[in-house]
Amino acid sequence: MARLPRLMGRGRALEVLLGADDIPGDLAELYGYVNRALPDDELDDFVDTLAVRIASFDKQAIAETKRLVNVASLPSDAEIAPEWDAFLAALGRPASQARIKTLMDRGFHEAGDVETRLGYHVGQLAR
Numbered sequence: 060m061a062r063l064p065r066l067m068g069r070g071r072a073l074e075v076l077l078g079a080d081d082i083p084g085d086l087a088e089l090y091g092y093v094n095r096a097l098p099d100d101e102l103d104d105f106v107d108t109l110a111v112r113i114a115s116f117d118k119q120a121i122a123e124t125k126r127l128v129n130v131a132s133l134p135s136d137a138e139i140a141p142e143w144d145a146f147l148a149a150l151g152r153p154a155s156q157a158r159i160k161t162l163m164d165r166g167f168h169e170a171g172d173v174e175t176r177l178g179y180h181v182g183q184l185a186r
Contacts, residue, residue, distance in 0.1 A: 060142040061134035067091045081178030158184050 063072035067090040075082065075092070084096030097105055113121065149155055159167075161184060166173040173180045 060145075061138040063092075065132060065134070079178060079181050081176060 060072075060076060063075060066072070067075070071090045075090070082090070082092060084093065087093045088096040150159075158181075162173060162177075162180060165180060167177070167180075168174070
């Protein structure tokens with residue numbers, strides 16, 4: 060909750076967080092949720108090429124760049140703690156426990172459709 064608004068703006072972050080739905084790669088890219096969406100057959104080559112390129116640079120420069128980007132873009136631990144506490148409190152509420160049980164009964168945490176399309180199945184709980 061502290062990171063998404065920084066990545067994609069308040070409105071889109073609320074859509075993602077409150078909607079609790081799966082996001083296709085092209086929309087995630089458009090929203091700034093992921094760097095880029097690639098077809099599956101291009102992903103391995105892209106990642107390998109990027110990793111080799113980055114690994115060729117000075118290690119200290121890489122570490123310092125990451126540190127400074129983190130300072131400028133990541134929430135502080137003080138901002139993360141309240142959202143973690145809110146998440147844990149929400150998980151413990153009876154309504155959440157009932158929804159989790161229903162998802163488990165339908166196959167959550169097993170290979171299959173609920174795992175593959177969790178956002179869809181979460182949406183079906185309201186019906």
